[in-house]
Amino acid sequence: MSSRQINPPPRLLMGPGPINADPRVLRAMSAQLVGQYDPAMTGYMNEVMELYRGVFKTSNEATFLVDGTSRAGIEAALISLIEPGSKVLVPIFGRFGHLLKEIAVRAGADVAVREKTWGQVFTPEEIEQAILEERPTLLALVQGDTSTTMNQPLADIGEICQRHDVLFYTDVTASLAGNEFSADAWKIDAVTAGLQKCLGGPSGSAPITLSERAVEVIRSRRHVEEGIADGTAGRGTRIASNYFDLAMIMDYWGPQRLNHHTEATSMLYGARECARLLLDEGVEAAVARHDLHGRAMLAGVQGLGLQVFGDIAHKMNNVVAVEIPAGIDGDAARTAMLQDYGIEIGTSFGPLHGKVWRIGTMGYNARKDAVMLTLAALEQVLRAGGAEARPGGGTGAAAEIYQSPQNGGQPEEHDQPAHSQVVSP
Numbered sequence: 393m394s395s396r397q398i399n400p401p402p403r404l405l406m407g408p409g410p411i412n413a414d415p416r417v418l419r420a421m422s423a424q425l426v427g428q429y430d431p432a433m434t435g436y437m438n439e440v441m442e443l444y445r446g447v448f449k450t451s452n453e454a455t456f457l458v459d460g461t462s463r464a465g466i467e468a469a470l471i472s473l474i475e476p477g478s479k480v481l482v483p484i485f486g487r488f489g490h491l492l493k494e495i496a497v498r499a500g501a502d503v504a505v506r507e508k509t510w511g512q513v514f515t516p517e518e519i520e521q522a523i524l525e526e527r528p529t530l531l532a533l534v535q536g537d538t539s540t541t542m543n544q545p546l547a548d549i550g551e552i553c554q555r556h557d558v559l560f561y562t563d564v565t566a567s568l569a570g571n572e573f574s575a576d577a578w579k580i581d582a583v584t585a586g587l588q589k590c591l592g593g594p595s596g597s598a599p600i601t602l603s604e605r606a607v608e609v610i611r612s613r614r615h616v617e618e619g620i621a622d623g624t625a626g627r628g629t630r631i632a633s634n635y636f637d638l639a640m641i642m643d644y645w646g647p648q649r650l651n652h653h654t655e656a657t658s659m660l661y662g663a664r665e666c667a668r669l670l671l672d673e674g675v676e677a678a679v680a681r682h683d684l685h686g687r688a689m690l691a692g693v694q695g696l697g698l699q700v701f702g703d704i705a706h707k708m709n710n711v712v713a714v715e716i717p718a719g720i721d722g723d724a725a726r727t728a729m730l731q732d733y734g735i736e737i738g739t740s741f742g743p744l745h746g747k748v749w750r751i752g753t754m755g756y757n758a759r760k761d762a763v764m765l766t767l768a769a770l771e772q773v774l775r776a777g778g779a780e781a782r783p784g785g786g787t788g789a790a791a792e793i794y795q796s797p798q799n800g801g802q803p804e805e806h807d808q809p810a811h812s813q814v815v816s817p
């Protein structure tokens with residue numbers, strides 16, 4: 393065998409996710425495996441359920457992990473909640489709204505959409521009007537859409553849905569832990585996420601929470617796998633996917649411990665550590681940290697003379713879309729950032745492709761040194777490409793944000809300084 397042990401190049405991941413995992417998460421993931429029904433393992437599963445109730449701000453019993461990347465969570469929620477032929481409303485304001493629509497169509501729904509120009513969000517009145525026109529059984533709406541950086545306000549939507557007897561599903565993959573979110577206070581029935589953004593982990597596990605109303609709908613379609621039948625009769629239309637059948641996955645995570653897949657143990661260790669990190673810091677403190685470093689990055693790119701895309705008042709804290717200046721080759725600049733500085737910034741999709749870069753400040757990388765390094769490197773890359781960038785304009789503007797008395801005059805502390813992943817003895 394000629395291949396060598398894996399040794400990825402050192403990178404600072406400042407795109408829209410994934411970002412560098414927190415070293416604590418990586419250490420947790422290297423722990424030894426235990427058997428699926430070892431009391432240690434079922435104990436960890438129960439702990440994960442409780443930890444994610446804190447992360448999602450919910451008392452929902454049905455709070456657990458779907459194994460797979462964030463879209464596994466989306467697919468599990470939609471395929472389990474949607475009865476073929478039922479009406480689903482998807483308000484779309486970016487790429488991931490289109491994804492919800494596609495998955496709902498594949499699940500056999502009669503899908504109605506409303507669309508916003510990229511860079512805008514919906515008002516609650518617009519959503520209510522669409523509900524009145526379409527009379528859906530389910531509303532599927534993204535919170536933070538990384539493709540446009542917009543953060544759709546959700547606080548008033550749940551109440552509207554309850555008033556019209558509509559189930560409310562949201563995808564918070566990109567926004568959770570970096571922006572305000574509260575599943576119970578906002579009356580949301582089904583929420584799915586991922587680890588690779590503000591939670592500071594790798595992709596591969598999709599935390600989910602389901603209200604009692606959602607659980608009831610899913611349990612009305614419960615069928616036990618033939619080979620492990622427990623004598624109970626199946627109910628309702630069978631959920632079209634085995635892997636994403638939330639009725640079966642709930643039986644596995646619940647007290648029955650009815651076997652389904654083999655839980656992805658190392659991912660569970662990682663997901664558990666992501667939640668512990670967040671709850672140790674405090675959800676509000678983590679959101680405030682993302683707000684601070686996001687504002688510093690925003691001021692920094694504006695200080696470099698760059699234009700910011702979209703409605704800034706509705707931008708997620710953790711990512712900014714920057715218009716590529718005329719005369720600059722966007723891909724060549726990203727390559728220079730990577731090759732000369734080891735920093736990754738993001739490209740973009742669909743109507744924004746070739747027009748904006750997306751720069752993230754999230755999870756482990758929502759830190760002052762990461763913001764300053766990225767702005768310093770970007771200034772050099774812009775200048776090398778022939779753009780006018782005021783010397784020190786980016787780092788200077790960011791420094792002003794950090795020094796403002798309103799931010800305590802100093803940066804947020806992080807217990808692991810950048811690039812020194814030194815483990816104390």
Ligand SMILES: Cc1ncc(COP(=O)(O)O)c(C=O)c1O
Pocket residue numbers: 409461462463464488534536537538539563564565566586595596
């Ligand atoms: C809002 C949103 N939803 C879903 C996804 C898909 O996540 P994954 O690639 O983990 O399946 C992403 C990824 O960027 C996202 O930002």
